[in-house]
Each structure stands twice: as C-alpha cells, then as structure tokens.
Amino acid sequence: MRITVLAGGVGAARFLRGLRAAVPDADITVIGNTGDDFTPFGLHVSPDLDTVMYTLGGGISEEQGWGRAGESHVVLGELAAYGAGPDWFGLGDLDLATHILRTQLLLAGRSLSEVTAALCQRWQPGVTLLPMSDDPVRTHVTVDLDGREQVLHFQEWWVRLHAAVPASRIEPVGAARARPAPGVLEAIAAADFVLFPPSNPVVSIGVILAVPGIAEAVRAKTVVGVSPIIGGAPVRGMADACLTAIGVATSATAVAAHYGPDLLDGWLVDTQDKDAADAPELAGIAIQARPLYMTSVAAAAQIAQAAVELAGQVRR
Amino acid sequence: MRITVLAGGVGAARFLRGLRAAVPDADITVIGNTGDDFTPFGLHVSPDLDTVMYTLGGGISEEQGWGRAGESHVVLGELAAYGAGPDWFGLGDLDLATHILRTQLLLAGRSLSEVTAALCQRWQPGVTLLPMSDDPVRTHVTVDLDGREQVLHFQEWWVRLHAAVPASRIEPVGAARARPAPGVLEAIAAADFVLFPPSNPVVSIGVILAVPGIAEAVRAKTVVGVSPIIGGAPVRGMADACLTAIGVATSATAVAAHYGPDLLDGWLVDTQDKDAADAPELAGIAIQARPLYMTSVAAAAQIAQAAVELAGQVRR
Numbered sequence: 001m002r003i004t005v006l007a008g009g010v011g012a013a014r015f016l017r018g019l020r021a022a023v024p025d026a027d028i029t030v031i032g033n034t035g036d037d038f039t040p041f042g043l044h045v046s047p048d049l050d051t052v053m054y055t056l057g058g059g060i061s062e063e064q065g066w067g068r069a070g071e072s073h074v075v076l077g078e079l080a081a082y083g084a085g086p087d088w089f090g091l092g093d094l095d096l097a098t099h100i101l102r103t104q105l106l107l108a109g110r111s112l113s114e115v116t117a118a119l120c121q122r123w124q125p126g127v128t129l130l131p132m133s134d135d136p137v138r139t140h141v142t143v144d145l146d147g148r149e150q151v152l153h154f155q156e157w158w159v160r161l162h163a164a165v166p167a168s169r170i171e172p173v174g175a176a177r178a179r180p181a182p183g184v185l186e187a188i189a190a191a192d193f194v195l196f197p198p199s200n201p202v203v204s205i206g207v208i209l210a211v212p213g214i215a216e217a218v219r220a221k222t223v224v225g226v227s228p229i230i231g232g233a234p235v236r237g238m239a240d241a242c243l244t245a246i247g248v249a250t251s252a253t254a255v256a257a258h259y260g261p262d263l264l265d266g267w268l269v270d271t272q273d274k275d276a277a278d279a280p281e282l283a284g285i286a287i288q289a290r291p292l293y294m295t296s297v298a299a300a301a302q303i304a305q306a307a308v309e310l311a312g313q314v315r316r
Numbered sequence: 317m318r319i320t321v322l323a324g325g326v327g328a329a330r331f332l333r334g335l336r337a338a339v340p341d342a343d344i345t346v347i348g349n350t351g352d353d354f355t356p357f358g359l360h361v362s363p364d365l366d367t368v369m370y371t372l373g374g375g376i377s378e379e380q381g382w383g384r385a386g387e388s389h390v391v392l393g394e395l396a397a398y399g400a401g402p403d404w405f406g407l408g409d410l411d412l413a414t415h416i417l418r419t420q421l422l423l424a425g426r427s428l429s430e431v432t433a434a435l436c437q438r439w440q441p442g443v444t445l446l447p448m449s450d451d452p453v454r455t456h457v458t459v460d461l462d463g464r465e466q467v468l469h470f471q472e473w474w475v476r477l478h479a480a481v482p483a484s485r486i487e488p489v490g491a492a493r494a495r496p497a498p499g500v501l502e503a504i505a506a507a508d509f510v511l512f513p514p515s516n517p518v519v520s521i522g523v524i525l526a527v528p529g530i531a532e533a534v535r536a537k538t539v540v541g542v543s544p545i546i547g548g549a550p551v552r553g554m555a556d557a558c559l560t561a562i563g564v565a566t567s568a569t570a571v572a573a574h575y576g577p578d579l580l581d582g583w584l585v586d587t588q589d590k591d592a593a594d595a596p597e598l599a600g601i602a603i604q605a606r607p608l609y610m611t612s613v614a615a616a617a618q619i620a621q622a623a624v625e626l627a628g629q630v631r632r
Contacts (some may be wrong), residue, residue, distance in 0.1 A: 042420035074388055078413030082438050084420075093409055097394030100416075104358035104400075122398050 001026040003308070004191035005127075006218070008033050008204025009048045010065035010236055011228055011294075013055035015197035018300025020056065020126050023308055028127040029187035031214075033199075034112065035139035035172045035207035038155045040086050041079060043099040044106055047155075048204065049116055049131060050098060057123025059094075065236070068094040088160040113181045130187065132208045135178040139203050141245075142169035154203060163238035167245035170202055175210040180217075188217040193311035195304075196225035196264075198235060198292065201255050202242035215263070224266035224311040225259065226303060227252040230292055231272045257281040266310040268292065268303065286314045317342040319624070320507035321443075322534070324349050324520025325364045326381035327544055327552055327610075329371035331513035334616025336372065336442050339624055344443040345503035347530075349515075350428065351455035351488045351523035354471045356402050357395060359415040360422055363471075364520065365432055365447060366414060373439025375410075381552070384410040404476040429497045446503065448524045451494035455519055457561075458485035470519060479554035483561035486518055491526040496533075504533040509627035511620075512541035512580075514551060514608065517571050518558035531579070540582035540627040541575065542619060543568040546608055547588045573597040582626040584608065584619065602630045 001023060005016060007030045016030060032049045039045065047066065054060040054068060061067045071092030080087050091099070098119060105115045111134040120129055139154035143165045154170075157163055188194060199205050209215040229252045234240055240250040248258045252273040256264055261284030269276045274289035276282060288310050294300040317339060321332060323346045332346060348365045355361065363382065370376040370384060377383045387408030396403050407415070414435060421431045427450040436445055455470035459481045470486075473479055504510060515521050525531040545568045550556055556566040564574045568589040572580055577600030585592045590605035592598060604626050610616040 041416050042423050043416065072388070072390055072409075074409035075391060075413045075416065078410050079417060082413065082417055082435070084417050093388075093390035094394050096412075097391045097398065100357050100359065100391065101395060101398055101400050107358050119398070 002029075002191045003027070003193060003195060004029045004031065004187045005195045005197060006031050006033075006199070006205050006208045007048065007052055007197060008199030009036070009051040012048070012197040012199045012204070013052045013060070014065070014294045014300050015226060015304060016052060016127060017055055017297055018294065018302070019195070019304035019308075021297060021301040022305040029183070029191070030127045030129045031132050031184055031187065031208060032129060033204045033207050034131045034133060035137045035175070035203060036154055036158075037136075037138065038153055040089055040091060041084065042103070043096070044103045045091070045099050046102065046112070046116075046131070049129060050095070052129055053116075053120060053123050053125055056125030056127060057120075059123065067092055071095065086156075086160070089155065111181070113183070128183070128187070130183050131181050132184060132214065133178040133211050134181045135174065137172050137174040137178050137207065137211065139170065139172050139207055141167045142171070143167055158238070163241040167241060170242060170245050172207040172210045175207065176212065178211045180211055180213050185213055185217050188214070188221060191221060193222040193224060193315060194218050195307055195311070196223065196259075198226045198228035198294075200228060200237060200239045200242055201248075201258060202239070202246055219263055222265050222311055222315045223263055224268070224307050224314065225256070225264055226268045226307055227255060227270065227273065227292060229255055229273075230270040235293065252276050253279045253282060256285055256287075261285050265314040265316065266307075268307055268310065286310060318345075318507045319343070319509060319511060320345045320347065320503045321511045321513060322347050322349075322515070322521050322524045323364065323368055323513060324515030325352070325367040328364070328513040328515045328520070329368045329376070330381070330610045330616050331542060331620060332368060332443065333371055333613055334610065334618070335511070335620035335624075337613060337617040338621040345499070345507070346443045346445045347448050347500055347503065347524060348445060349520045349523050350447045350449060351453045351491070351519060352470055353452070353454065354469055356405055356407060357400065358419065359412070360419045361407070361415050362418065362428070362432075362447070365445060366411070368445055369432075369436060369439045369441055372441030372443060373436075375439065383408055387411065402472075402476070405471065427497070429499070444499070444503070446499050447497050448500060448530065449494040449527050450497045451490060453488050453490040453494050453523065453527065455486065455488050455523055457483045458487070459483055474554070479557040483557060486558060486561050488523040488526045491523065492528065494527045496527055496529050501529055501533050504530070504537060507537060509538040509540060509631060510534050511623055511627070512539065512575075514542045514544035514610075516544060516553060516555045516558055517564075517574060518555070518562055535579055538581050538627055538631045539579055540584070540623050540630065541572070541580055542584045542623055543571060543586065543589065543608060545571055545589075546586040551609065568592050569595045569598060572601055572603075577601050581630040581632065582623075584623055584626060602626060
C-alpha cells in the first residue's frame with residue numbers, strides 16, 4: 001500500500017507515528033510544509049520537517065511535541081549574552097546541530113530535499129520525508145501591531161506573539177513561483193490515497209497546496225483528512241487564529257467545507273462533531289465520527305487505521 | 317603610550333594580559349593573525365582572534381589556553397552522531413555561539429573587522445583588536461602523507477596531525493592579494509613602538525607580515541620581540557615544526573636572525589639563551605636576557621614591562 005501524507009508539525013508527526021504502527025508494511029511518503037522555515041542566527045531551521053523527523057526517529061521531546069528530548073540551551077544563552085536575537089525561539093543545543101549541518105550542506109549547494117534525506121539517514125523515520133519544495137517559501141502574517149500594519153514572519157507571530165494579535169492576512173510568500181521538490185508529484189500520483197493529518201489547514205496543509213501543481217495532483221487522488229478541530233477548538237496550537245484570518249469558522253465542518261468536496265473524499269471528525277455528517281455543505285464528502293484525541297501512540301494508530309479504512313471505502 | 321602588537325594565539329594572549337597589567341594606561345592595538353581561520357560546519361572560526369579576546373575578556377579556559385572556561389560539547393557530539401566532521405577540533409558549545417554569530421554577521425555583509433569589534437563589545441578586552449585583514453588568508457601546509465604530497469589547511473596539520481608530519485612548505489594562501497584591515501597600518505604608524513609577543517614566527521607573526529604593506533609599516537618603527545623559543549624548544553606549541561619547514565633552526569638566535577636587524581631592534585631571550593647576545597648574526601639587535609616563562613599574569617607582566625623598557629632604550 002502506498003500512502004502520501006501532507007504534513008505540518010506536531011499533529012502530523014503524532015498521526016504519522018500512529019500510521020506507521022497501523023500499517024507497518026505501507027510505503028509512506030510525507031510531504032512536509034516548509035513555509036515555517038526561518039533562519040535565526042543565519043541557521044536554516046525547518047520546524048515541520050524536524051518535528052516529523054525527530055518524532056518518527058525517536059528523538060522528540062514528548063512533553064513539548066517539538067524539539068529534542070534531553071535538550072540543553074548553552075549556545076542560545078551565550079548568544080543572548082552577546083545581545084544577539086531572537087531569544088523567543090527555543091533553539092536547544094542538540095537541535096542546533098541539525099540546523100548547523102543543514103545550513104552547511106545548503107551553503108555547499110545541496111538542495112533542501114538532499115539535505116533532508118541526509119539528515120534522515122541518521123534518524124531513519126521509516127517514511128520518505130520530502131520538503132514540499134526546494135525553493136524558498138516563507139509564510140508571512142500581516143497584523144496590526146502598535147497601531148500600524150506590520151508584516152511578520154510566521155514564526156514571530158506564532159511563537160513570539162502566540163498568535164494572540166489578530167492576523168488580517170496570511171501569505172505564503174514565494175509559493176507562486178516555487179516548484180514541487182523532486183519526487184513530490186510522483187509520490188502523490190503513485191499513492192493509493194492521500195491523507196491530511198490533523199494539521200493546520202491554513203499554514204501547514206494550505207501552504208503545501210499553494211505550491212503550483214500540488215493541489216492539482218492531490219485533487220486527482222482519493223483524499224481523506226483528519227479534522228484538526230474538535231468541538232470548535234484546535235486540538236493543539238492556534239489554528240483558530242489562522243482560520244479566522246482567512247474567514248473560515250473554527251469547526252470541523254467549516255474546515256472540511258474550506259477544503260471542499262472537490263479535494264476531500266473522506267473526513268474524520270471527533271465524536272462530538274458528528275453533526276458534520278448532516279451538514280449540507282459537506283455533501284459529497286464521506287464523514288465518519290470517532291474519538292480523535294491522540295492521547296497515545298495506540299490512539300493515534302487507531303485514528304490512522306480509521307483514516308486508511310475510510311480511504312478504502314471512498315476510493316475513487 | 318601607544319603600543320601595537322602583532323599577535324598569534326595563546327602566547328600572544330598571555331603576553332598581552334601581562335602587557336595590559338604592566339602599562340595599564342597604554343593605548344594598545346592588537347593585530348591578530350587570521351591565517352588560522354577555518355570554517356568547520358560552515359562556521360567561521362578565528363582561533364587567534366578568539367584566544368586574545370577570551371583571554372583578555374576573562375572567558376578563557378586557563379588549563380587549555382584556548383577555548384572557553386566551563387565549556388560543554390553537546391553540539392559537537394550531536395554533529396558526530398550525524399557523521400559530520402571534523403571531529404578533531406574541540407568546538408565547545410559556548411565557543412560555538414561566537415562562531416555562529418560571527419558567521420551570521422559575515423553572511424549579512426559585515427567585514428571581519430566589524431564583526432570582531434561587535435564581539436569585543438561584549439568581552440571588553442581593554443585593547444583594540446583588529447584582524448590583520450578582512451580578506452581571506454588561509455595558511456596551507458604541504459606534507460608527505462601516505463606516500464604522496466598533500467596540501468592541508470593549517471588547522472588540520474596542527475590540530476589533527478599535531479604537526480607530527482614534517483611540512484615541506486607553509487604558505488599563507490591569499491596573503492599576496494589581501495589588504496590590511498582598516499586601522500592596521502594607521503595603528504602601526506601611530507605606535508610609539510611595535511611588539512612581537514612570543515608567537516609563532518612562521519604561522520602567526522610571519523603570516524601577518526605577509527600581508528602587503530604591513531612588513532613595510534612595521535619596519536619603519538621601533539620593534540621589540542619576545543623569543544617564543546627557550547633553550548632550543550618552543551615554550552608552547554610546535555613552532556619547531558614550522559621553523560624546520562622554512563629552514564630556520566629552533567633557537568632564540570635563529571628566530572631573531574630570521575626576522576633580521578632590518579625589522580627587529582630589540583629581542584628578549586630567556587636567561588638560558590643569553591649567548592644570543594654574542595651571536596654575530598644578531599649585530600644591530602639589542603639582546604636582553606631574562607626569565608621568559610609566563611608562569612603567571614605577574615610573570616607575564618614583568619616580561620612585558622621588560623619589553624616596553626627595551627623598546628624605550630632602542631627607540632629609533
């Protein structure tokens with residue numbers, strides 16, 4: 001079985017760990033969002049790729065959901081002693097090694113795909129992890145700050161401001177001219193079906209779909225998604241702030257309607273959102289309600305199993 | 317009093333700490349060797365500049381003579397886990413912060429002089445620290461390794477091979493087209509005298525003097541040097557291997573003769589090398605013998621004081 005998954009960070013990583021457990025023999029390709037990438041201290045950080053890689057490779061901090069287990073922060077403290085910022089992004093020493101190596105390889109002329117493959121040589125995530133594009137895409141967020149409109153890098157809004165300042169616009173800068181990374185369109189075309197894990201529909205899945213060619217390729221396939229919204233609130237993170245910025249309500253129904261029946265064939269919602277099955281705007285999408293909280297790897301595996309089964313049922 | 321000092325690493329740094337103590341009101345400019353600079357993991361390391369900065373700024377590891385006190389090695393261990401090298405250069409976490417920041421500022425278009433000044437803002441070394449040049453100079457060493465001639469970066473020969481493989485050639489690549497950094501020629505011209513601390517005559521002082529314009533400027537001034545060779549052996553490091561490569565004997569006399577009376581006006585040798593005063597090849601150089609082991613800051617201050625006094629006596 002070949003499965004291709006579009007992935008953001010923590011939610012995707014935990015779902016993927018479940019998927020790998022649920023269908024251990026499946027050939028899984030993960031297309032990761034790189035719109036969150038940024039370069040603190042000139043070091044190339046790919047938060048979503050790393051969260052997937054560390055989680056599947058056994059190096060993740062389970063408490064945080066991102067970053068490394070057993071982490072220390074000597075270098076960041078020292079950079080702060082120099083007065084160098086940013087000081088709001090928790091770059092640990094173990095994690096920094098990944099960014100130092102990635103930056104070195106990129107500066108030596110390697111592509112982000114090649115670098116990702118090189119890093120995965122060590123972590124052995126058990127999936128093929130591809131960045132959505134080797135071209136730079138940076139998600140920018142327009143906010144009203146201190147009485148004037150300002151454009152921030154996504155990370156500054158998300159991590160420094162905790163997305164507490166309303167966004168009037170979210171734009172994946174560079175996406176329009178970005179090309180899918182080598183293997184991305186091929187992996188989608190070759191897949192038996194495509195899964196959307198419970199990732200942010202705007203800044204994760206939405207940004208991946210903004211790379212020309214990817215949405216078209218996905219639309220040609222059977223697609224099953226797992227709602228990142230349960231009971232009107234994001235399970236994790238601040239997806240509500242992103243949905244509000246693009247005029248979509250924070251509900252499992254509204255997110256599925258945002259993707260639309262043209263893209264989505266099946267949609268897993270939490271038991272408490274089972275009314276979605278009756279929503280007229282979701283006609284054409286097979287809705288299935290079940291517990292969606294990924295409280296353990298076993299729970300995530302059951303959710304992934306349900307997504308795989310739903311894909312089998314709705315397969316075009 | 318204005319003093320300009322050409323500096324290598326550990327010996328220079330300890331001498332400078334003594335000089336600052338001996339003449340606290342002097343205006344001291346240090347011109348640091350950058351031929352040892354290298355870029356492990358794509359990070360710009362300036363070993364000699366850092367050794368001077370950390371030593372005078374109170375951050376040095378006294379045991380090592382280089383690197384930071386209280387150092388840890390989390391990042392380097394993690395890079396090794398990725399199979400990334402070099403693993404023979406002891407880059408600590410505290411130290412890495414300096415290199416990360418330097419690299420970031422250089423990539424942002426700052427010059428090495430500007431970056432050095434920015435880093436010294438924190439360390440307050442009490443001297444003006446200038447790189448010899450903002451242009452890249454890299455000391456290469458030709459050795460016979462595994463039966464064939466190979467050209468290595470100085471650091472690989474010095475640190476990885478402990479200079480145990482004889483060098484047939486030592487070349488400061490790029491020096492011929494390098495320009496003295498802003499302020500270098502001015503500091504030499506404005507100095508009451510120039511001091512050579514007990515630094516390596518070949519790969520430290522020699523490389524600085526290889527930058528066009530610097531040797532000429534120094535030659536116009538009163539110059540007093542402190543012998544890095546005591547009793548026929550380097551006080552520290554493997555200067556003998558460098559001297560052998562350029563056909564100079566490892567003795568206080570031979571090093572002074574190598575600089576020559578055209579450059580050197582005064583030369584401090586250790587008591588056990590007092591015969592240098594009778595060497596005919598040193599005619600024209602005022603030789604003074606005294607204990608030269610820098611066993612403490614106080615001892616280094618006495619040596620520095622002696623160098624300052626000798627400069628006063630031989631002043632042109």
